[in-house]
Amino acid sequence: MTRNEALQKLREARVGRLATVRPDGTPHVIPFVFALVEDGDELRVYWAVDDKPKKRTDIQRLDNIRANPAVEFVVDGYDEDWRRLWWVRVQGDATIVQDDAERARARSALAARYPRSNAGPRETVIAIHVAGITGWGAS
């Protein structure tokens, strides 16, 4: 899979599965919705934790990236015909966004992709600074 094909899969994907590492060294993985923001060659992926009482898994994930910012996520297509399998994996470092302008940009990108997300202004926004993308297709 070429880089352009992998990027197209990331633009189209509705859900990814994000892995972080807990402070005790064990992995943590959970589905997430995200928006890819492309600024020339610089790629960022944003997701948000809403401002309702946070779920334990959200808190765990934020604790994990504070202790170890390395994340990886995957988007993929499963098909009973295994010749159609594909995945795209993204590696990077995650940080909690503090800058107001960047938060606003991230919220717009998420709202454009997920019109019903109804994200609130106090939500926590996380940015993944993309360091690597790998794509694979069975055929």
Add this chain to the structure above:
Amino acid sequence: MTRNEALQKLREARVGRLATVRPDGTPHVIPFVFALVEDGDELRVYWAVDDKPKKRTDIQRLDNIRANPAVEFVVDGYDEDWRRLWWVRVQGDATIVQDDAERARARSALAARYPRSNAGPRETVIAIHVAGITGWGAS
């Protein structure tokens, strides 16, 4: 979600996403197909790496679990109606199966779930000894 509901999701799922930790402490996540084997309260999850020339990602994953056996995987349902979202996460330790009888049992379980998998006798079989299951549903 009750434990029984979570188990049922694991029995029905066609694909999961498995996270491991690389020796450098960064996470690794990739789709995988698996079979759940239930022996009373003892649960094991099997997957196999076929004996064709192994992909770099397969080798990485085996290297990871040799250095750090802790794994977590997730099965989930994505829906544009977020009230229908759910996931089940499984934590455990992964080991490469050496025992011939256990390898045969794992191969049978995988072949029953994935009739076209055509797994060969020299494939590497990995067992996850399930230590924890958590399930969540939006509604």
